[in-house]
Amino acid sequence: MDRRRCEFRFYGELDDFLAPAQRKRSFEHAFDGTPSVKDRIESLGVPHTEVDLILVDGSPVGFDHRLAGGERVAVYPAFQSLELPGIAPLRPPLQQPRFVLDVHLGHLARYLRLLGFDTRYRNDSDDDELLALSRTEDRILLTRDVGLLRRAALVHGGFLHETDSRRQLREVLDRFRLQGRIAPLTRCARCNGLIGPATPALARGRVPGGVLREQKRFSRCHDCGQLYWPGGHLARLRARLAEIGVWF
Missing domain, CATH: 3.10.20.30 (Beta-grasp domain)
Structure with a gap:
């Protein structure tokens, strides 16, 4: 036949x-x-x-x-600058861009968090855990694993064509139109918790003495307690991201 x-x-x-x-x-x-x-x-x-x-x-x-x-x-594929009025989307739209990343994307997870995006990541998550997080928390699953993206239960996902973490960041920002949503230094790069102001008194005994003498502005993660302050690392981060057209 x-x-x-x-x-x-x-x-x-x-x-x-x-x-x-x-x-x-x-x-x-x-x-x-x-x-x-x-x-x-x-x-x-x-x-x-x-x-x-x-x-x-x-x-x-x-x-x-x-x-x-x-x-x-x-x-x-996804259109980055073309609107298609009157055409129903293939999947339900997400109200907020939130992500879950596979175990190979730790550097990208850090960059996304530093720019303020809600990003779940663990270096020991298996495929089933990633899929469950994507579905139950309406998160976009980012990966370079084509097989994972073919899982029938997955609704929102994205394949990363780039291998360099900074270029991956640029790819994600462009594909999901995130440039206007950047809120730098509002999430903890270590745990994804929200960051708020902290007093120098709170930092005393927890940061080097030279930092305490030179800095007056501190921030603290509400979840893990990690302390942050402006310094040379921030200037280096800004310089590295400026190379891919991301400024803050």
């Missing part, structure tokens, strides 16, 4: 997940039965979390749309 066929075309960075012969071109795809378009997209290597728009014969459809054969399917 002849298999059914349709035509696929993927755009933008979605090409990174495809076989080389399928990139930057339309190609024929064969299948059996009447599978969902989500099933076929992921069978070709593209995680569903990376897809923001699907057009079948020019009309937007959801992940559950069934293919019967003969269709032309166009698949698009």
Whole structure:
């Protein structure tokens, strides 16, 4: 019995997940039965979390749309500067951007926290724990593990194409349009707790004597008690982030 066929075309960075012969071109795809378009997209290597728009014969459809054969399917990644009024999103929107990161992204977690973004991270979390946190706390799961992003229960996720932590930060800021939401030095880089003002008296005995003599402004994490103060480390951080176009 002849298999059914349709035509696929993927755009933008979605090409990174495809076989080389399928990139930057339309190609024929064969299948059996009447599978969902989500099933076929992921069978070709593209995680569903990376897809923001699907057009079948020019009309937007959801992940559950069934293919019967003969269709032309166009698949698009997240749009950074294009609004699509009247088109229902493929997944429910999040009110606040909050994140959970896999075990390999500790440096990125620190950067996100330093810029004020609610970021859950542990260096010993397994895949099931990450998935549960993403679902129960409405967090975007960031990872370079394609298999994790293909988990059917995952709703909000993001694949990181970059390997350098600062470039990953730039990638996250751009993809989720976070530049205007930056609130630097309001979260603890160590534990993700909120930071508030602290008095020099509170810092006495907990910081080097030279710091106490030179600094009058301190902050303290409400959760773990970590103390912070302006100094050379802040200037170095600002310089490193300015190199990727992030200023505060």
